[in-house]
Amino acid sequence: MQAQKLQVKFFARDEISEVALVPVxxxxxxxxxxxxxxxxxxxxxxxxxDGPGVMIIGHQADYAVDRDGARQGLTYSRKRxxxxxxxxxVQDTFRRALSSCVRLEGQDGLAARxxxxxxxxxxxxxxxxxxxxxTVEAVRxxxxxxxxxxxxxxxxxxxxxxxxxxxxxxxxxxxxxASAAELLARxxx
Amino acid sequence: MSAPxxxxxxxxxxxPEMTVEIDTFEGQIDLKKQGKLDDKFFAETRLRRGAYxxxxxxxxxxxxxxxxxxxxxxxxxxxxxxxxxxxxxxRIKIPMGRLSIKQLEVHAELAEEYSDTILHVTTRQDIQLHxxxxxxxxxxMRRLAAVGITxxxxxxxxxxxxxxxxxxxxxxxxxxDVTPYADACMKYFLGHPDVQDxxxxxxxxxxxxxxxxxxxxxxxxxxxxxxxxxxxxGFKVVVGGGLGAVPVEAKVLxxxxxxxxxxxxxxxxxxxxxxLGEKQSRARARIKFLVDKLGLDEFxxxxxxxxxxxxxxxxxxxxxxxxxxxxxxxxxxxxxxPTEGPAEFLAWAKYNLKPQVQEGYYTAIVKLPLGDFTSRQxxxxxxxxxDYTGDGIRCTVEQNLAMRWLSxxxxxxxxxxxxxxxxxxxxxGTITDMTSCPGTDTCKLGISSSRGLTAELKKRLxxxxxxxxTQVRELRIKSSGCFNSCGQHHAADxxxxxxxxxxxxxxxxxxxxxxxxxxxHNAGKYGLVVGAVPSKNIPKTVQVITDHYVANREEGESxxxxxxxxxxxxxxxxxxxxxVIPSYEEDKSFYSDWGDPREYTIGDIGxxxxxxxxxxxxxxxxxxxxxxxxxxxxILDTAGxxxxxxxxxxxxxxxxxxxxxxxxxxxxxxxxxDDVALQFKTHVADPGLFNDPFVGNKFAHFFLGLHxxxxxVGANKEIAHKCMDEAQLxxxxxxxxxxxxxxxxxxxxx
Ligand code: SF4
Numbered sequence: 001m002q003a004q005k006l007q008v009k010f011f012a013r014d015e016i017s018e019v020a021l022v023p024v025x026x027x028x029x030x031x032x033x034x035x036x037x038x039x040x041x042x043x044x045x046x047x048x049x050d051g052p053g054v055m056i057i058g059h060q061a062d063y064a065v066d067r068d069g070a071r072q073g074l075t076y077s078r079k080r081x082x083x084x085x086x087x088x089x090v091q092d093t094f095r096r097a098l099s100s101c102v103r104l105e106g107q108d109g110l111a112a113r114x115x116x117x118x119x120x121x122x123x124x125x126x127x128x129x130x131x132x133x134x135t136v137e138a139v140r141x142x143x144x145x146x147x148x149x150x151x152x153x154x155x156x157x158x159x160x161x162x163x164x165x166x167x168x169x170x171x172x173x174x175x176x177x178a179s180a181a182e183l184l185a186r187x188x189x
Numbered sequence: 190m191s192a193p194x195x196x197x198x199x200x201x202x203x204x205p206e207m208t209v210e211i212d213t214f215e216g217q218i219d220l221k222k223q224g225k226l227d228d229k230f231f232a233e234t235r236l237r238r239g240a241y242x243x244x245x246x247x248x249x250x251x252x253x254x255x256x257x258x259x260x261x262x263x264x265x266x267x268x269x270x271x272x273x274x275x276x277x278x279x280r281i282k283i284p285m286g287r288l289s290i291k292q293l294e295v296h297a298e299l300a301e302e303y304s305d306t307i308l309h310v311t312t313r314q315d316i317q318l319h320x321x322x323x324x325x326x327x328x329x330m331r332r333l334a335a336v337g338i339t340x341x342x343x344x345x346x347x348x349x350x351x352x353x354x355x356x357x358x359x360x361x362x363x364x365x366d367v368t369p370y371a372d373a374c375m376k377y378f379l380g381h382p383d384v385q386d387x388x389x390x391x392x393x394x395x396x397x398x399x400x401x402x403x404x405x406x407x408x409x410x411x412x413x414x415x416x417x418x419x420x421x422x423g424f425k426v427v428v429g430g431g432l433g434a435v436p437v438e439a440k441v442l443x444x445x446x447x448x449x450x451x452x453x454x455x456x457x458x459x460x461x462x463x464x465l466g467e468k469q470s471r472a473r474a475r476i477k478f479l480v481d482k483l484g485l486d487e488f489x490x491x492x493x494x495x496x497x498x499x500x501x502x503x504x505x506x507x508x509x510x511x512x513x514x515x516x517x518x519x520x521x522x523x524x525x526x527p528t529e530g531p532a533e534f535l536a537w538a539k540y541n542l543k544p545q546v547q548e549g550y551y552t553a554i555v556k557l558p559l560g561d562f563t564s565r566q567x568x569x570x571x572x573x574x575x576d577y578t579g580d581g582i583r584c585t586v587e588q589n590l591a592m593r594w595l596s597x598x599x600x601x602x603x604x605x606x607x608x609x610x611x612x613x614x615x616x617x618g619t620i621t622d623m624t625s626c627p628g629t630d631t632c633k634l635g636i637s638s639s640r641g642l643t644a645e646l647k648k649r650l651x652x653x654x655x656x657x658x659t660q661v662r663e664l665r666i667k668s669s670g671c672f673n674s675c676g677q678h679h680a681a682d683x684x685x686x687x688x689x690x691x692x693x694x695x696x697x698x699x700x701x702x703x704x705x706x707x708x709x710h711n712a713g714k715y716g717l718v719v720g721a722v723p724s725k726n727i728p729k730t731v732q733v734i735t736d737h738y739v740a741n742r743e744e745g746e747s748x749x750x751x752x753x754x755x756x757x758x759x760x761x762x763x764x765x766x767x768x769v770i771p772s773y774e775e776d777k778s779f780y781s782d783w784g785d786p787r788e789y790t791i792g793d794i795g796x797x798x799x800x801x802x803x804x805x806x807x808x809x810x811x812x813x814x815x816x817x818x819x820x821x822x823x824i825l826d827t828a829g830x831x832x833x834x835x836x837x838x839x840x841x842x843x844x845x846x847x848x849x850x851x852x853x854x855x856x857x858x859x860x861x862x863d864d865v866a867l868q869f870k871t872h873v874a875d876p877g878l879f880n881d882p883f884v885g886n887k888f889a890h891f892f893l894g895l896h897x898x899x900x901x902v903g904a905n906k907e908i909a910h911k912c913m914d915e916a917q918l919x920x921x922x923x924x925x926x927x928x929x930x931x932x933x934x935x936x937x938x939x
Pocket of ligand 1: 626627628629632633634635636669670671672673674675676
C-alpha cells in the first residue's frame with residue numbers, strides 16, 4: 001500500500017469552542033510545536049455547518065478540530081512526506097493525532113477532552129486506495145498492528161463506513177476508558 | 190509493480206487536446222524542477238492554467254510579533270519570489286457557472302484529496318480550491334478534463350471565465366437564453382491566438398436583460414446584453430467597464446449587434462486591446478484605460494477597421510447552428526408550490542425560490558456561507574440534483590448555487606434534505622446573504638480580513654434578521670479585502686473595502702465604507718466612498734447606517750435614493766465617532782483583524798498574481814517550439830523511436846516558432862502549416878525581416894523548403910537527423926530575429 005494521505009480522527013467528549021481554538025492554533029504555529037512539520041497558517045471554517053472547523057494548514061499535514069459527520073473531533077491528515085512502510089505510516093499517523101489531542105487537552109481555557117474508544121481512519125486517495133473490500137483487506141494488517149499496541153488485550157472492531165463515492169473510511173471501536181495520553185504512551189513505548 | 194497513475198487511468202476519457210495540454214504542463218513542471226525554465230515564464234504558464242499563488246507563498250509570515258521565514262523543504266521557486274512547496278490556489282473555470290452532477294462530484298473528490306475539503310464559489314462563477322501543491326495540479330487537471338472542465342486561462346492575462354445570469358433560459362424577463370451564445374464565446378476564445386498577448390486579464394459577461402442584475406455586465410471588460418430588434422436576436426455590447434480602485438461603467442460599443450456578428454466584433458475588440466493596450470504598467474493595463482485614453486469614438490473606429498480586416502472564421506457561427514444544444518430538461522413534472530408548511534420552509538420559499546418562466550418550476554438558491562461548502566455537502570447536493578432537478582446546477586456571482594427545474598411539488602422535500610446538510614437557510618439576496626472576496630485569509634494582496642468581517646456580520650445579523658425593517662432586510666452587503674474589489678462592493682448597498690491606517694506607531698485594520706451602489710440594472714450605479722472605519726467598528730457602522738436610513742427616509746424611499754438625497758456629508762458626520770481609534774492600551778482588539786488574533790500587519794502583503802506575469806505571446810511560442818523540438822529529439826534518441834514521427838515533430842516546432850513571429854507582427858494566421866508558411870513568407874521572409882546579417886534568408890528556407898518538400902513524411906533516421914538540425918538552426922534564427930526586433934523597437938522608443 002503506497003498511499004500517503006492517511007487521516008485519523010478522535011472524537012471530542014465535550015464541545016470545544018472554535019473561537020477559543022483560533023488563537024491556540026496560531027500559537028502552535030508561532031511556537032513551532034511540531035518540530036518535524038512545517039505549520040503554515042490557520043484556516044477558520046467554523047461558518048460552514050458540519051465542516052472542517054478550525055484548521056492548521058501545514059506542509060506535511062493538516063490539523064483540524066472539525067465537525068465532519070456532525071461530530072466534533074481532532075483530525076490529523078497526512079498529506080505528503082510520510083516515512084517508512086505502510087505499517088509505520090499508519091502508526092505514525094495515530095501517534096501524531098494522539099499527540100495533538102494530548103496537546104489540546106493540556107491547553108488552558110479550552111477544556112478539550114477526547115474519547116479513545118472510537119476512531120475514524122481514512123485514506124484520502126482514490127487512486128492508490130480505492131474504496132473497496134480489497135483495499136480494506138490490504139490495510140487491515142497494518143491497522144491491526146497499531147491497534148494491538150494501542151489497545152493491548154482488547155478486541156477492536158473495524159468496519160467500513162460511508163458510501164462508495166467517499167474515500168475509504170474505517171470506523172474502529174473498542175471498549176476502553178484510556179485517555180489520549182495513555183494511548184500515546186503505549187504507542188511510544 | 191509501479192504505482193497506478195491518473196494519467197493512465199483516465200487516458201481515453203479526456204479530449205486529445207486536453208491530454209496534450211496537460212502533459213505539456215506536466216513536462217514544464219519537470220523542466221522547471223531541472224532548472225530549465227525561467228521563473229517568469231513558468232509563473233505565467235501556471236497562471237494560464239489556473240494555478241495561482243496564495244498568501245505567504247514568498248515564504249514569509251508574520252506571527253503577530255515578527256516576520257518569520259517558512260522553511261519549505263525544496264529551495265525551488267515557481268515564479269518570482271514564490272516558493273515551490275508553498276500552497277497555492279487552483280481556480281477552476283466554470284463557464285456560465287454551469288455544473289453537471291458528475292462535475293460537482295469530481296470537485297468534491299479533488300477538494301478532499303488535494304485541498305482542505307472546501308469548495309469555494311467565487312464572484313465570477315468559478316470554483317476555487319485552496320492549499321494546493323503545484324505538483325498535484327496536472328492530476329487535478331486530468332480529473333477535471335475527464336468530465337469536460339478545463340482550468341486553462343482561469344488566471345493570467347487572457348480571457349477569464351465567461352459569466353452569465355444563473356437564470357438564463359428559465360427567466361421571465363430575459364429577451365432570450367444567452368447560454369449558447371456565452372458558451373460559443375467561451376469556446377471561441379479559449380486558447381485563441383488573439384487573446385494571448387494582453388497586458389492584463391479580460392472579463393466577459395452575458396446578461397439576458399437589462400433590468401435585472403444577474404449578468405453584471407457594466408463592470409466587465411466586455412458585456413453583452415440580449416436584445417431583440419425587429420424579431421432578430423442580438424446584443425447590446427458594452428466595453429471598458431471594471432471595478433478596482435477606479436470603478437468605471439462600461440460604455441456602449443454597439444446598441445445592437447446581431448448575434449452572428451458578436452464573435453467577430455469581440456475578436457476585433459480583443460485585437461485592438463492586444464495591440465494598443467498598456468503592457469508595462471499593470472495598474473493601467475485593463476481595457477478601461479485604453480478606451481479612456483483613446484476616447485470611445487476612436488476606440489470604436491479602430492474596432493471597426495479591425496473588424497473589416499478580419500479573415501472569415503467559420504467558428505464565428507459554428508456553435509450557433511444548434512441553439513438548443515445546451516437546453517436543460519426537467520426530470521420531474523412541474524406543479525405549484527404548497528401554500529402551507531413549516532414556517533421556516535415558507536420563509537425559505539419566499540426568498541430562495543424564484544418562479545421560472547416554465548410553469549410549475551422554480552430555481553432554488555442554496556445559500557452558501559461565504560461561498561464555501563464541503564466535499565460531503567457537494568455530494569449531497571449532487572444527490573439532490575439527481576433526485577429533483579437534474580444537471581442544471583449553476584454557481585452564482587453572489588457565491589451561491591442555483592438549482593434550476595425544481596418542481597413546486599418537491600420543494601418541501603428538497604428543503605428538508607437541504608436542512609440535513611445545514612443549507613436550508615432563508616434570505617437569499619438579502620442582508621444576510623453577503624459576498625466576500627478571500628481577503629487576507631488567502632489572497633496575497635489582501636489588506637483587511639473581508640471574510641472575517643463578513644462572517645462576523647453574518648453571525649450578528651442572522652440573530653436579528655426577523656426583527657429587521659423590511660427595506661433594511663433587503664439590502665446587500667459586499668466586502669473586498671483591498672481596492673481590487675473582487676468582492677464587487679461598489680455594486681452593493683453597503684460595501685466595504687480593506688485599507689490600513691496607522692495609530693500610535695501601530696497598524697490598524699480598517700474598511701472604507703461605500704454606500705448606495707446599485708445591484709439592479711446590471712450593477713447600474715457604483716456607491717459613494719464615505720470614509721474609513723476601524724474593522725472592529727464595522728458592525729456598529731452597519732447598525733448606525735441602517736438606523737439613520739430607517740429614521741430619516743421619506744415615504745417609500747429606497748436606500749440608494751436616500752444616499753443620493755442626503756449625500757456623503759451627512760454620513761461623514763454620522764461615522765465620525767466610529768472612526769476614532771482607541772489607544773493600544775485602551776483596547777488591543779482594534780489592532781487585530783476579525784477572526785485573526787495576531788497583531789495586525791500589512792507586512793504579509795505579497796506581490797499579486799492577479800495581473801499575471803507579462804510574458805509576450807511570441808516568447809511563449811518560441812518556448813513551446815523549443816519543447817516540441819526537445820520532444821522530437823527524445824523520440825529520435827529512444828531505441829525503437831520512429832524517425833518519421835521525430836522528423837514531423839521537428840517540422841511542427843518550426844511551424845510553431847514561425848507562427849509566433851507572424852503573430853507578433855500582428856498578422857492573422859491560422860494554425861495549419863500551410864497558412865503559417867504562407868504568412869511567414871509574406872510578412873517575415875519576403876520583406877527581409879528574417880535576414881541574418883551574415884547568411885541572409887538562409888534559415889527561413891530551412892522552414893519553407895521543408896514545408897514545400899514535405900521531406901519529413903516517412904523520414905528515415907538520416908533524414909530525421911537533418912530535419913532536426915535544420916529545425917534547431919531555424920529556431921535559433923527565430924530567437925535572433927525576435928531579439929533584433931526588440932532592440933529596434935527599444936531604439937525607436939528612445
Ligand atoms: S479584492 Fe483584493 S484581497 Fe480581495 S481577492 Fe481581490 S485582490 Fe485579493
